[in-house]
Amino acid sequence: MVEQMGWKGASKWKLDTPCLVVDQDKLERNIRDMQTHVTGFGKKLRPHAKTHKCSRIAGMQMDAGAVGICVAKVSEAQVLVRSGLKGTLITSPVVTDYKIVTLMDCLSLDPELMIVADNLANAKKLNDEAKRRGLRLNVLVDLDPGMGRTGVAFKDGPSLGQSIHSLPGLRLRGVQCYAGHVQHIACFDERLRTSLGWMEEAANVVLEFRKKGLPCEIFTGSGTGTSEIDTGIPELTDLQAGSYTMMDAEYLSIGSSGNPSRFEKFAPALTLLTSVVNTNHADHVTVDAGLKALYHDGGTPYVLNPPSPDLEYKWRGDEHGQISFPAGSVRFELGDVLELVVSHCDPTVNLFDVLYMTRNDVVTDIWPVDMRGKCM
Amino acid sequence: MVEQMGWKGASKWKLDTPCLVVDQDKLERNIRDMQTHVTGFGKKLRPHAKTHKCSRIAGMQMDAGAVGICVAKVSEAQVLVRSGLKGTLITSPVVTDYKIVTLMDCLSLDPELMIVADNLANAKKLNDEAKRRGLRLNVLVDLDPGMGRTGVAFKDGPSLGQSIHSLPGLRLRGVQCYAGHVQHIACFDERLRTSLGWMEEAANVVLEFRKKGLPCEIFTGSGTGTSEIDTGIPELTDLQAGSYTMMDAEYLSIGSSGNPSRFEKFAPALTLLTSVVNTNHADHVTVDAGLKALYHDGGTPYVLNPPSPDLEYKWRGDEHGQISFPAGSVRFELGDVLELVVSHCDPTVNLFDVLYMTRNDVVTDIWPVDMRGKCM
Numbered sequence: 001m002v003e004q005m006g007w008k009g010a011s012k013w014k015l016d017t018p019c020l021v022v023d024q025d026k027l028e029r030n031i032r033d034m035q036t037h038v039t040g041f042g043k044k045l046r047p048h049a050k051t052h053k054c055s056r057i058a059g060m061q062m063d064a065g066a067v068g069i070c071v072a073k074v075s076e077a078q079v080l081v082r083s084g085l086k087g088t089l090i091t092s093p094v095v096t097d098y099k100i101v102t103l104m105d106c107l108s109l110d111p112e113l114m115i116v117a118d119n120l121a122n123a124k125k126l127n128d129e130a131k132r133r134g135l136r137l138n139v140l141v142d143l144d145p146g147m148g149r150t151g152v153a154f155k156d157g158p159s160l161g162q163s164i165h166s167l168p169g170l171r172l173r174g175v176q177c178y179a180g181h182v183q184h185i186a187c188f189d190e191r192l193r194t195s196l197g198w199m200e201e202a203a204n205v206v207l208e209f210r211k212k213g214l215p216c217e218i219f220t221g222s223g224t225g226t227s228e229i230d231t232g233i234p235e236l237t238d239l240q241a242g243s244y245t246m247m248d249a250e251y252l253s254i255g256s257s258g259n260p261s262r263f264e265k266f267a268p269a270l271t272l273l274t275s276v277v278n279t280n281h282a283d284h285v286t287v288d289a290g291l292k293a294l295y296h297d298g299g300t301p302y303v304l305n306p307p308s309p310d311l312e313y314k315w316r317g318d319e320h321g322q323i324s325f326p327a328g329s330v331r332f333e334l335g336d337v338l339e340l341v342v343s344h345c346d347p348t349v350n351l352f353d354v355l356y357m358t359r360n361d362v363v364t365d366i367w368p369v370d371m372r373g374k375c376m
Numbered sequence: 377m378v379e380q381m382g383w384k385g386a387s388k389w390k391l392d393t394p395c396l397v398v399d400q401d402k403l404e405r406n407i408r409d410m411q412t413h414v415t416g417f418g419k420k421l422r423p424h425a426k427t428h429k430c431s432r433i434a435g436m437q438m439d440a441g442a443v444g445i446c447v448a449k450v451s452e453a454q455v456l457v458r459s460g461l462k463g464t465l466i467t468s469p470v471v472t473d474y475k476i477v478t479l480m481d482c483l484s485l486d487p488e489l490m491i492v493a494d495n496l497a498n499a500k501k502l503n504d505e506a507k508r509r510g511l512r513l514n515v516l517v518d519l520d521p522g523m524g525r526t527g528v529a530f531k532d533g534p535s536l537g538q539s540i541h542s543l544p545g546l547r548l549r550g551v552q553c554y555a556g557h558v559q560h561i562a563c564f565d566e567r568l569r570t571s572l573g574w575m576e577e578a579a580n581v582v583l584e585f586r587k588k589g590l591p592c593e594i595f596t597g598s599g600t601g602t603s604e605i606d607t608g609i610p611e612l613t614d615l616q617a618g619s620y621t622m623m624d625a626e627y628l629s630i631g632s633s634g635n636p637s638r639f640e641k642f643a644p645a646l647t648l649l650t651s652v653v654n655t656n657h658a659d660h661v662t663v664d665a666g667l668k669a670l671y672h673d674g675g676t677p678y679v680l681n682p683p684s685p686d687l688e689y690k691w692r693g694d695e696h697g698q699i700s701f702p703a704g705s706v707r708f709e710l711g712d713v714l715e716l717v718v719s720h721c722d723p724t725v726n727l728f729d730v731l732y733m734t735r736n737d738v739v740t741d742i743w744p745v746d747m748r749g750k751c752m
Contacts, residue, residue, distance in 0.1 A: 016451075016474045016752050050694060072695040073664075075392075092664075092695060093653045095710040098392045118654060122710055149662050149692050150654045180693055277469045278494060278526045286525050288449075288468075291723045293751040297672050316525050317556055318426060318722050319448040319468060319751070334471040334498055346694050347667045351726070353749050373729050375669040375695070376392050 004354055004366045012358045013337050017275040018289035020349065021339075021356045024364060026269035027057070027245060033266065034227065034244045035064045041231035046070055046089060046220055048242030051346050053371035054355060055083040057245060068112070070220075070240050074099045075374035077106050077113065083370075087112040089220070091176065091240065093142065093150055095122050099376075104133050114138035116176050118152045123164050130169030139170045140218060143205055145179040145198035157205040161214045174218030175209070177202035178240060183225030188255040195226040196233070203235040224266070228257050246270035248345040249299030268341045270349070271304055274321065276336045283327040287313075287338060290320045293351060298344030305339035313340055350375075380730055380742045388734045389713050393651040394665035396725065397715075397732045400740060402645035403433070403621060409642065410603065410620045411440045417607035422446055422465060422596055424618030427722050429747035430731060431459040433621060444488070446596075446616050450475045451750035453482050453489065459746075463488040465596070467552065467616065469518065469526055471498050475752075480509050490514035492552050494528045499540050506545030515546045516594060519581055521555040521574035533581040537590045550594030551585070553578035554616060559601030564631040571602040572609070579611035600642070604633050622646035624721040625675030644717045646725070647680055650697065652712045659703040663689075663714060666696045669727060674720030681715035689716055726751075 007014075012021050038045045044067040049058045058069045058080060068087035071077050080088045087110070094103050094115055107113045107130070117123045117139050130137045141161045144151030152160055157175060165172040179198045185191035199221065209216035222230035222239040230236055243251050247268040256263040272294055278286035294301055296315050303311040303323065310329055314322045323338060342348045349355070350372055357365040383390075388397050414421045420443040425434045434445045434456060444463035447453050456464045463486070470479050470491055483489045483506070493499045493515050506513045517537045520527030528536055533551060541548040555574045561567035575597065585592035598606035598615040606612055619627050623644040632639040648670055654662035670677055672691050679687040679699065686705055690698045699714060718724045725731070726748055733741040 014474070017472070018751055093710075095653050096393070096651050097711070098390070118656065119710060144656070147692075148657055148660065149696055149698070152656060275472050277471050280494065280520070280528060281524055284524065289751070291671070291673055292726050295667070295671075297667055316523075320525055322525070334469075334495060335473070350668050351749065351751070373727065375394055375665070375727070 007356065007363045008365065010363050012273065012356060012361045012363055015273055015356055015363070017273045017337060018293035019273050019356055020352050021271055021273060021358050023269050024357050024359050026267040030244050030247070030266045030269055031060055031064050034241055035066070037227065038231065038239050039065065043231055043236060044238035046238040046240050047245070048091070048240050049076065049080065049371065051242035051349065052245050053349055053369045053374070054367055055080055055085065055370050056367045058085060067238055070242070071371070073374055073376055074102050074106070075376040076371045078102060079371050079374060081106045081109050081113065086110050087114070089114045091116060091178065093118055093122060094126070100126065100129050104129055104135060107135050107137055108133065112138065114140065114173060116140045116142035117160070117164060118142040118144070118150055120160060120163050123160070123167060123170060127167035127169035136169060136171050138173050139164050140174050140176045140220065143175055143177040143202050145177055145202065147179070147181050149180070151177070154201050154205050158208040158212060158214070161209055162212060165214050172215045174216040174220070174237070175202065175205055177221040178223065179221070179226065180223070183223040184250060184254055185225070186254045188257060188260065191226060192229045195229045199230050199233045199236065203233055206235040224251060225254060228265070243345055246345040246349065249301050249341050249343050252341065253299050268304065270342060270345055272340045272342050272348070273337050274340060276332045276334055276338070277320070279332055279334055284322050284324040285332045286316065287321045287323055288319070289340070291315055291318045294321065294340070294342055295344055295347035295351060297347060301340045301343045303338055304341050383732065383739045384741060386739050388649065388732060388737050388739055391649055391732055391739070393649045393713060394669035395649050395732055396728050397647055397649060397734050399645050400733050400735050402643040406620050406623070406642045406645055407436055407440050410617055411442070413603065414607065414615050415441065419607055419612060420614035422614040422616050423621070424467070424616050425452065425456065425747065427618035427725065428621050429725055429745045429750070430743055431456055431461065431746050432743045434461055443614055446618070447747070449750055449752055450478050450482070451752040452747045454478060455747045455750060457482045457485050457489065462486050463490070465490045467492060467554065469494055469498060470502070476502065476505050480505055480511060483511050483513055484509065488514065490516065490549060492516045492518035493536070493540060494518040494520070494526055496536060496539050499536070499543060499546060503543035503545035512545060512547050514549050515540050516550050516552045516596065519551055519553040519578050521553055521578065523555070523557050525556070527553070530577050530581050534584040534588060534590070537585055538588060541590050548591045550592040550596070551578065551581055553597040554599065555597070555602070556599065559599045560626060560630055561601070562630045564633060564636065567602060568605045571605045575606050575609045575612065579609055582611040600627060601630060604641070619721055622721040622725065625677050625717050625719050628717065629675050644680065646718060646721055648716045648718050648724070649713050650716060652708045652710055652714070653696070655708055655710055660698050660700040661708045662692065663697045663699055664695070665716070667691060667694045670697065670716070670718055671720055671723035671727060673723060677716045677719045679714055680717050
């Protein structure tokens with residue numbers, strides 16, 4: 001960090017590469033636009049920090065009106081709790097003894113901390129530990145929208161809810177249903193049909209909860225890809241979108257309500273800068289961003305600057321990438337810097353210690369990716 | 377780090393997951409076996425640290441007889457130079473102004489530091505900066521074995537060598553030729569033919585250097601996958617193998633001289649521990665290691681413990697994995713820990729801050745991955 005602070009005030013084009021830069025104007029607009037969108041439908045926003053892994057961006061989301069922040073892992077929650085943020089939701093089950101102790105440490109600092117559960121034995125263990133520490137843990141029943149990853153089947157949701165409600169160390173707050181496998185369906189209409197199908201089943205569980213007199217003031221779910229869609233579910237209380245802050249090639253290439261082949265509601269605030277290190281070929285140059293700088297997953301990264309439809313990024317091993325073009329059509333010099341939209345923002349941000357924050361291409365600040373590496 | 381030190385003396389099966397563990401006995405044997413192998417052929421070992429990104433392991437390799445350590449990037453070299461290691465070779469071109477300044481800072485601390493060059497303008501820039509600082513930089517001509525990534529064509533090697541030799545701020549030491557695209561060819565005989573083909577062409581450049589009276593005491597190249605092969609090239613002076621320290625599913629699945637379908641000379645010293653977090657299905661469980669803990673590249677990770685040919689790992693998004701098995705054949709409990717051989721060791725190590733060092737499954741020490749994130 002100390003070495004990086006010298007970059008403040010510099011043009012982003014002078015930064016040591018590869019590095020991640022964030023256009024603050026775009027970031028602020030993305031945060032504001034999503035908040036305005038969900039508020040317009042009478043919903044709340046509970047943005048997912050697994051995308052940006054940066055507590056300062058989480059703070060911006062809270063300041064913009066978010067009801068709380070989601071994280072995937074206890075180690076991420078620990079960072080947010082220590083930074084003073086309240087009401088964090090951990091969206092994956094917390095099952096091991098070690099993690100349950102850490103979870104309770106966090107809960108003792110933030111009584112509004114919330115987790116999900118999809119297993120009765122686990123719920124009982126959480127209850128025992130909360131009681132032992134004189135605490136009460138907020139819990140959502142995690143519903144599985146046919147992914148088979150985490151969650152319980154819809155039919156088992158109400159009985160698990162009933163059991164959790166009977167445990168005095170736990171406070172049942174409602175349900176979560178996150179259809180991760182739906183978010184990137186390219187065709188908007190198909191995504192709409194699929195998402196509404198799953199979310200309506202989850203909404204029926206909410207109605208079951210109410211019929212049984214179980215607390216259910218929260219029904220949280222959805223993501224960036226279905227944020228235009230799931231607002232149509234009356235029972236849904238809040239949306240867990242994350243990628244809308246940063247955006248990436250994977251999300252930008254899916255259809256949206258206004259454009260069948262492009263998701264245009266949010267701008268790519270996050271980009272990667274990479275330098276040309278080899279110019280010995282007529283049809284390509286080699287750049288300094290490979291697998292370790294640009295996570296090989298999701299969409300194909302694309303060149304934002306210099307703007308040209310002819311430039312194509314390809315991974316060339318751990319340390320390098322290749323920018324291809326029709327032979328002789330472009331001329332790059334050693335050290336020339338290119339700006340790319342990354343393939344998949346979440347795991348790419350997780351490769352870097354800092355985000356260079358910029359306005360009009362000038363570095364305004366350096367923000368630590370303080371949840372980087374927190375996969376525990 | 378402070379929080380992690382409490383794990384010393386604990387069973388590795390109690391560690392917070394996902395995490396990387398290194399079996400020190402296997403690591404030591406791998407390091408010794410490769411050193412013995414190359415020494416037996418009258419060669420030197422110049423191991424590549426881009427695999428383990430850990431200066432303590434680099435130190436072990438030097439203690440075992442390595443002639444120097446390779447790194448891919450200047451930021452990695454900076455870590456090694458600061459740790460006191462001498463004679464580091466940076467195996468990719470260093471071209472930007474910022475990096476050249478950092479390079480010269482490193483050179484002023486270690487006069488034996490060495491880099492590669494594949495471009496005359498770049499060599500002149502390095503020469504100017506070295507002269508300005510009153511330094512002399514060791515340089516190898518980087519030869520391209522048909523990859524089109526970095527390096528110059530074989531035919532252009534001698535003239536670039538001649539030019540570098542004429543620059544007073546540079547000290548020509550020889551050539552590098554690394555055939556990265558050959559290392560993982562599954563069929564051993566095909567790998568042998570392909571590697572010898574490229575390395576013999578590089579050896580001809582060495583002979584050209586000698587004919588022209590150019591210094592060429594170093595011809596460095598090769599990797600773990602061709603370490604059994606390239607020792608047959610008389611002109612080759614040292615081997616740049618890296619993955620042999622850790623090993624991974626990608627390397628273990630290629631053929632070797634003794635076995636057409638398995639590379640058995642080195643043991644998987646590196647493994648990943650992951651915990652079961654969902655048991656709601658008869659044919660699979662969900663574990664806590666996904667894309668962010670187990671880099672999605674290379675071979676298919678496989679389950680080492682519990683040992684069973686029926687268990688299969690699949691990535692299930694950023695945060696989770698799935699262990700599949702025939703329905704009802706295995707019973708896992710929440711919190712059960714599995715041990716996996718990782719897909720591709722280099723980018724996976726780069727996802728973690730520490731390596732838990734173990735002997736007989738007990739944590740002996742925690743070593744920082746101090747070159748993690750150093751992709752600059």
